[in-house]
Amino acid sequence: MIYLDNAATSFPKPEETIEYVNTFIRSIGGNPGRSGHTLSIEAARTIFEAREKLTQFINGKDSERLIFTQNGTESLNLAILGLLQEKDHVITTSLEHNSVMRPLMFLKNEKGIEISVIHCTREGKLDIKQIKRSVKKNTKALVINHGSNVIGTTQPLGEIRQVINDIILIVDACQTIGAYPIDIEKDGIDILCFSCHKSLYGMQGLGAMYIRDGIELKPLKFGGTGSKSESIEHPDFLPDKYECGTPNTPGIASLLGGLAFIEKTGQKNIMQRKNELRTLIVQELSKFDNVILYGNHTGNTNVPVISLNIKNKLPSEVGYELNKKEIYVRVGLHCSPMAHKTIGTFPEGTVRISPGYFTKNEDICRFLEVMREIAKG
Ligand SMILES: Cc1ncc(COP(=O)(O)O)c(C=O)c1O
Structure with a gap:
């Protein structure tokens, strides 16, 4: 998983x-x-x-x-x-x-x-x-x-x-x-x-x-x-x-x-690893035609929290597909309805990807592979 x-x-x-x-x-x-x-x-x-x-x-x-x-x-x-x-x-x-x-x-x-x-x-x-x-x-x-x-x-x-x-x-x-x-x-x-x-x-x-x-x-x-x-x-x-x-x-x-x-481990190393994972996910997902990424991921001050949607799919549908492949993300409003009004994703919300220090690059590769399948429909 x-x-x-x-x-x-x-x-x-x-x-x-x-x-x-x-x-x-x-x-x-x-x-x-x-x-x-x-x-x-x-x-x-x-x-x-x-x-x-x-x-x-x-x-x-x-x-x-x-x-x-x-x-x-x-x-x-x-x-x-x-x-x-x-x-x-x-x-x-x-x-x-x-x-x-x-x-x-x-x-x-x-x-x-x-x-x-x-x-x-x-x-x-x-x-x-x-x-x-x-x-x-x-x-x-x-x-x-x-x-x-x-x-x-x-x-x-x-x-x-x-x-x-x-x-x-x-x-x-x-x-x-x-x-x-x-x-x-x-x-x-x-x-x-x-x-x-x-x-x-x-x-x-x-x-x-x-x-x-x-x-x-x-x-x-x-x-x-x-x-x-x-x-x-x-x-x-x-x-x-x-x-x-x-x-x-x-x-x-x-x-x-x-x-x-x-x-x-060193706080700096934890931060750096999280930034690497965030950058990798954002870079790769930006290449998908029908994935919408929210927020601004340039620079390295963001925390590794990435909200996205696949065009013409509900976040809950994407979450369901990911869950079937044992990939666990959060979908919906993430207890922050106002934030979704701000980014234009209310009331359906987004699919939220948040890697952690222990996430491996191969986990991200697998996630991207499954996302590619889901995005193709
Ligand atoms: C920005 C923010 N504030 C508050 C909370 C609430 O924290 P807790 O779940 O520990 O009550 C969360 C939890 O996700 C959060 O992300």
Whole structure:
């Protein structure tokens, strides 16, 4: 089988990921921060180490400000719902995932917040001057995705930071973190939200966020933290303020494995390999008469997410044919209806090809061969 759906979650996972989970489940297994016994302390140490390493990885200043969540969606919900209040204005773009748009729409309906959507071009280009022009007195935040999960375009965070002054910059880095450099300081990010199961190579069910010092978010969940057990009030110190209930410690252990793999392989090499695969796919598919490729794939800043359609075929038909040959891609709207309105593929969507570090050139050759057959009809 050939797996080309790494934008949804990376597969296979590196051996390191499997090893760390295996060790945790077999030999540690305690509930962290709850009990005083050795296994509970070992579990807490696993989390501490992952928090430290991940904070360093994004050049955060304080590991207590790194919060583990269930996924990228939960991180974005906490950032958006925890920050915005009545009468706030927020700026976003037409390439956002529903994990951004749905919490924003909820707040619009519930609290009357005002949303300005900056329309990107069909190629995914964002007019940064338009962001500047959209800023108002009550603008609280800009929410933007770093890499598009539909057309792979990345946005220049540093340039964007410069035009928004002290407005809070919330970045959805689900598609970039791990493979593309992200630096909280250099990129001027205030809240970074991401999944840990894509290019960080952790297990599903784990996400994280980094909240810059000075930013207060209203927590969305309350309960047991293992700390301050004498109090019926939820703790207001980090990370406990935003992390409650038994954490996904096996997932956090898997993240340590993912980070070890990235360190061993080199982030640059991972990025380079992904770019090679993207370039190969785009170059070859451009030679097909009846394949439409979306976005702009010149340059080497895109993530390896390629959306296409075959003329006169529905994406679902193409996905069905590929699946029959054990080639696994994603078809449809990829949880981003606005992005498809932007590129002109709403409501049918596209066929999305997303290779990963472990994709081989021969997998791509086989994929192209099958695509040729499907395109011929
Ligand atoms: C750009 C983007 N944002 C948010 C998400 C949601 O992440 P998760 O599936 O970890 O909740 C995804 C997942 O595909 C994504 O690609």
